Amino acid sequence: MLGYTITQWLFGILSFLSIMFALMVVFSRNPVNSILYLVLTFFCIAGLYLLLNAQFLAVVHIVVYSGAIMVLFLFVIMLMNLNQDNEPQRATLNKIIAGVSGGMLLVVLVGSLKGGEQLGLQSYGSSQIGLVKNLGKVLFSEFLFPFEIASILLLAALVGSIMIGKKEIK
Amino acid sequence: MKGLLIISGLGILAMLAEIFKFKKLLFPMVLLGVVAAYAFNFMEWKTGMSIPYFDNMIGFDKLGLAFSGIILATAFLWFILANDYFEEETNLVDHFALVLFALVGALMLTSFKNMTTLFLGVEIMSIPLYVLAASKKNDIKSNEAGFKYLIMGSFASGFLLFGIALIYGATGSFDLMQIRAFVSENSTTLPMFFYVGVVFMLIAMLFKVSAAPFHFWAPDVYQGSPTLITALMSTVVKTAAFAAFMRLFMVCFADVSAVWTGILAGVVALSLVVANFSAAMQNNVKRMLAYSSISHGAFMLMVVLANVRSNLSVNALIYYSLAYSLGSIAAFGILYNVTRKGNENIDAFNGLAKRNPSLALCMAIAMLSLAGIPITSGFFAKYFVFTAMIGTQYKWLLIVAVLTSAVGVYYYLRVIIAMYFKKQDTHEPLPIEKSNVLVIVLTTAATIAIGIVPGIVAEMFSF
Amino acid sequence: MIKLIGLVPLFPLIGFLINGFFGKKISKSLSGVIASVSILASFILSILIFVELNGSTNKSHIVNLFSWINSGTLQIPFEFLVDPLSSLFLLIITGIGFLIHVYSIGYMSHDAGFARFFTYLNLFVFFMLLLVLGNNYLIMFVGWEGVGLCSYLLIGFWFKNNAYNDAARKAFVMNRIGDLGFLLGIILIFVTFGSISYNEVFLKAGTVSTGVITTIALLLFVGAMGKSAQIPLYTWLPDAMAGPTPVSALIHAATMVTAGIYMIVRSNIFYSISEVASETVAIVGVLTALFAATIGLFQNDIKKILAYSTVSQLGFMFLALGVGAYSSAVFHVTTHAFFKALLFLGAGSVIHAMGGEQDIRKMGGLSGKIKITFVTMLLGTVAISGLPPFSGFFSKDEILAHAYEHNPVLWMFGSIASMLTAFYMFRLLFLTFFGKFRGTHEQEHHLHESPSSMTFPLIVLAILSVAGGLLGLPEFWHLPNWMSNNLESVIIRKSPSTLHHETEWMLMGIAVLAALATIYFAYIVYRQKKTLPIKEGDKMPGLQTVIYNKYYVDEIYDALIRKPLDVLSVVFHKFFDIQIIDGLVNGVGGFVKSLGSAIRLLQNGNIGFYITSMVIGIVFIILLTFLI
């Protein structure tokens, strides 16, 4: 079709969608909508993962982000009863400044990020690396230490959230 | 390495303390644990072991051990200082655990060998601190501090990650040594985005060490956080961040220094100006110390800038960290005691010389040390920086440094003037807890001692 | 005996110390005696030295006391030089000094600061002796400044009167202006010759370019101007009359003010070499002589008249120096010391008799009441007026002759000054001693002759004034001119006079006739017409007002120097120092503050703003690093 392979089509569509949804996250007035758009973005990204042969990661991504994190967000928003369309907005000037600086960042980044291809970086690995087996091997050999220490991270987050979340006993 | 394990274990132990009801024992245990960690650390340093652990994920070489030593020592002093702070707080155990976890992160930052450990170290150190900063639950300022710290920290993490990703993309590895080797082998064919990655990491690290223009979080967070947490941030966290900074840029990215030294020079100059000029305008002492910390950070950055991979600058950075940590611990310890009533403005210090002369003296020494007056350690720290800088092409930075240092003296002296010159309504003596006295006196004495005999420290590290 | 020269200044010093430390504890008479005896001892020693020197073939003896300042090539020993010039001055200083000490015992007897007075006086003599004895310029300078100090102390002796204090200060400062010139001269001498000892310097003087010599000579002359009250630095001397009268006699007439002449005579070799310098000296001298004499015409304060007369006479001496008649200058110094000291002491005696009154308008007819004073003063007046055969005639005539030889214009001015001198001196004499008494009754009752301690010096000085001329009889009389012969070894001898004897006789005649005529004129005005000086506040004719007010020189100085300096001081202080320089310093502080405030605004607490700022920072960094 039009000289593009299916993968390329899929990549194009998913990219477009993810960018659109991402923009919607930023621009929706209602926080709940934002969350929903974010979930959609994440789905698109998961799709991209699949295109990159990272099947396991795609699944984990859906589970962790869309399943856990986003639900958490939604839960908190509901808890705070922020499901409104009239939430206070930043002054237009601020928005413009934010947009302009973001745009500038984009321009300079795009300007300076070129050159991946011409340097002959091409795929030379197998497409099997994204499989659970492969990942498991790497994770528990090379990355054993970070894996273990990540438990500390999670513990810390756990303890921290509990401590903060607890009602002050007076 | 053993130190890291001990501290991690201690953290977990602390969590268990509540369940198994040995809260009373916890404090001595923690102290003991930190001492033990320090002892192991010291022994490893003595024997010169530099074994890379876990597939080069982490490796305590001499440099890392030196910084770890400073961090552990500061932490030890901090724990003593925090003794009664924990008694006040209800969530004693959580605090202990969080501080210890943050310490784990800090230790990782001194000795990471891989981008993964760097990233995890940064986060392990930061996340507990977000919580700790917000730990005064009913104090909206504390909440705000934690919140700001978190948002901006995460934002910076994004840049760190982006940088890591780009570097990974260009070199195909997360390992520092491999990256370095790759860079030196393919120096001409590196894609542009590798350099962007370096710059992004630089930006993220500059955020962590709070250099202008990425410093905005620091004053607010320092001010809002509970004083002792601020003390922790400005000592342990700062030291760790600089250790990481140095390892990353003086070791890993040394070969591409052309990319980042220019930026760094500009950032240093900007930080010096912004920090000192803003500090001069502060009435809140904590805020003032925050700016002071930015200014000291700029000095330490100068060392990084000065001479890539030279013993001189490594020494300078270690000495500077130590000197600054000592001065800060003393200053925050005193601040903590003086501002117990809630007034954190400089007039809280009014008439301190009358109310508690020895405390005032210690504060004066700490201030003089931070201002860099001989024979305090702060002077030698500055001296080492100057010495390192004078041989570089960035001599103009020295002029900026000198001029802004003079501004710096202004706000340090303000505290001294307040203590010795201004009148306070009350003349009742200001009582302090014995343990705090111990820490304050110890740090002050050490400030003078390593100021008089800097050789003790400076000659210790011959890399 | 010459080896003991160190004792000559030592005696006054001892006297100074005794009076200085114990003056309050010992009785008045004792302190007076101690002071006088110490000078007497010096005087006797001076005579012995003088005699010995006269008998010796070696006319120049150097006595080294100790090394004083050493700095590389600059070696300044504390050395005394005894030669005819210094020994002559020794005699004048100690001799007249002794007389004045004796006089002072009587004059100051009622003063509370009696011991202090003698302390200062002894100190003065000490410094004056240092001045003339030093074997190098710096020792001279030491004495030079030292006498300035004593002059300051003695002018302001009655320290409760602030006008006197002002006068004292003025004297000191004006002297210091000259001293700076002197000092620079000394330094230039050192830089040029590598030494400041007389003999070494004079030996090498011929080897140096005339320009340098001229500079040196002029700088030294600046010093002399200050000390010897020449235009433009003369105004302090009349004011210096605020001091007790013996001081005026000793310091401001006989000795200190002649230090300038001594210095130039000592350095005569420079002036002989430098035409420019000597011309300058001559012109300044003659102008001063004339100028001061005109002011003297209308003064009413007895001491002021004498003071202006002194300035005028000093001008004569400089005229002599300028025309190369060094020995004549010294001769005039000597005779002037006699008659001017006499006149001052006489005036002191009058004042003493009048109970402190100094205004001649309130005197008159004193000749009968205080006879000794009158007679001695008459002799002094005649001497200064230049009537033969009194001493003033010889010395002044010698100067005028030399001046004529040098340049008749100088002679003419000099002669006019000389005539004016005769006029105002006789005016003084007539108004004071003749006519009716114009003072109060109390004063009239009080009138009495001074005690013998005061009259004795008067008499001695009168004798000297009369006979002093013998020291330097005109050469063409074919009599030995002792003065110039004596100073032969010290002075570059002028080439023998080229004037015809007839001319000299003529000049002499003109001088005498002119003097007589003027005196007669004064007689007509003040004796026959009984004109009295106009009272204070009454209107005077224009020119007279100007002259009476001393040509407003003090006011001009005030307006040109003192006031601007004071204004400048305030401007420097309030404007430059506080506003500009300190303002700049504070401005830096202010800049820090305002920049700090500006930066402060950035820290507005809004997290969105913070992050935007960070992003802008990042944009800049990437832009600068990669795209530019």
Added chain:
Amino acid sequence: MINGISINYYLLLSTVLFIIGAVGVMARRNSIIIFMCIELMLNAVNLLLVAFSTLHGDASGQVFVFFVMAVAAAEVAVGLAILSMIYRNVKSIDTDILSNLKN
């Protein structure tokens, strides 16, 4: 080229997503949205990491993504805890209200 798609496109895509996230952080006042935008930024990075990982045929990139996720989860947990605490205190999570700390 990964499956026929140039790495430059992945770079571009993740940059765009990253910057959209960043703009969101800058432009929104609602703290939760800001959080979400940060998550978006992290995901952009994740995408890039995975792309590079596949490009290099190296699994460590994907492993790294796990850690990023863990960290993100931890941050969110802590962040939301802090936010809910703030909400308890001031009944708002508007960043403009959370700007008491300033010069």
Added chain:
Amino acid sequence: MLTALLILFPLLAGLLVFFVKGNAARNLALGLSIIEFGLALGAFFMFKHNPDSCLLSFDHAWVQSLGIHFSVGIDGMALLMILLTTFLVPLIILSSFKNDYSNSNNFYGLILLMQMALVGVFTANDGFLFYVFWELALIPIYFICLLWGGENRGQITFKFFVYTLLGSLFMLVGLIYLYNHTNVDGIKSWNVQALYEAGRALTETQQSAVFWMIFIAFAIKMPIFPLHTWQPDTYVTAPTQGTMLLSGIMLKMGTFGVIKWLLPVVPLGLEKWGGIAIALSVIGIVYASIIALSQKDFKRLIAYSSIAHVGLISAGILSANQQGLQGAIMQMLAHGVNVVGLFFIADILFRHTGTREMDKLGGIRGMNGNFAVLFLIILLGSVALPLTNGFVGEFLLINGVYQFSATMAAIAGLTVILGAVYMLRAYQKIMLGERKDSNVAFGSLAGTDKIVLGVICIVVIAFGFYPKPLNDIAEEAVKTIMLNLK
């Protein structure tokens, strides 16, 4: 060894005094400082006996790896400065006996610590050590001014501190720059000779930079126009003893520094910029003298006169010839003694009358003649009348400047005139004339006051009449310096 003792002793003494309460503190401080003077005299005789005596120098590695040594030694100039310091400190302590200072133990302790730092500055043979002592001297004086100073002291002492510190930071940079160029057998060294050699090897541009870097620090300390504005305020505000320390000794740190740490280091820089520096000094002389004319506060007048004096000293030093340098050393000694005397007189006046405003005073001479005489003698020393101690130095200084430039010397010489004008004016206003109504009776002086003034007057006259003992040492010292300059 003795030198180290000279530094150590006041340190210990100071610490000891901190722990003594009440009047015992001041007595102890006085006693100890007199012992220190004795030690200095010992050094003097030792030096006379054998200037190279190994007892006079001391060297011990401090930070070996950086070439920093605790290296102190006494040469001629140092000896004179030490004598000045150790002589003045007991006088300064004694002069405070009639002042009631709260927490006087701290006061005296700080003075002794200050003495330690000063002796250190004068004896240091190691550039780094010099800098450390240089900075150290600042701290006690800062506290002295801050704690016992007068009106507005917070702001003024603060300005003083920042000003001087800024200068010394520049000096530090300059010194480090030199250090970086040293090479003694392949390693860097802070040794004074090594720094000299390093400095001389630099190019003219580099030397110029170093010259200004270092000169600024000294110029601020002295102070040289236009960096002087901290000085009058500080002198006026500081407690009298602080002012004495500042003007009597601390100011000499600057001039001493120029002689030892600037001239031999950057000959080319000096050649290029010395003229401008001299011009500034000379401008300062006239400028400060003129300002002094209109001062109403006696202490401030002395402060300005001090600027004028030090301008001359600086000009003499920078002329870099035998007479200039020797004159500078002699004048440093003389000025130290005289200015302490003058400030003490200001203090006595204030104590007796409650004011230093000259217009409110007057007629004191009639009430206390002895005081008037002592005052006059010190004043004469200050206006450099021959046979007072001030003269030798001033003469040599003008001489030295003259050899550099006759015009400069002539302008500098104006101090001779202007000094007399403002000093005598002040004397007249304060002491002479009739007693003012507002003026309380001026009683007799206290014993300690008499001793202090008496000793100063004796020194003023004795060393004016017979300066040889000091002069000889100065001459030899300057000869050595001159060798270094060539």
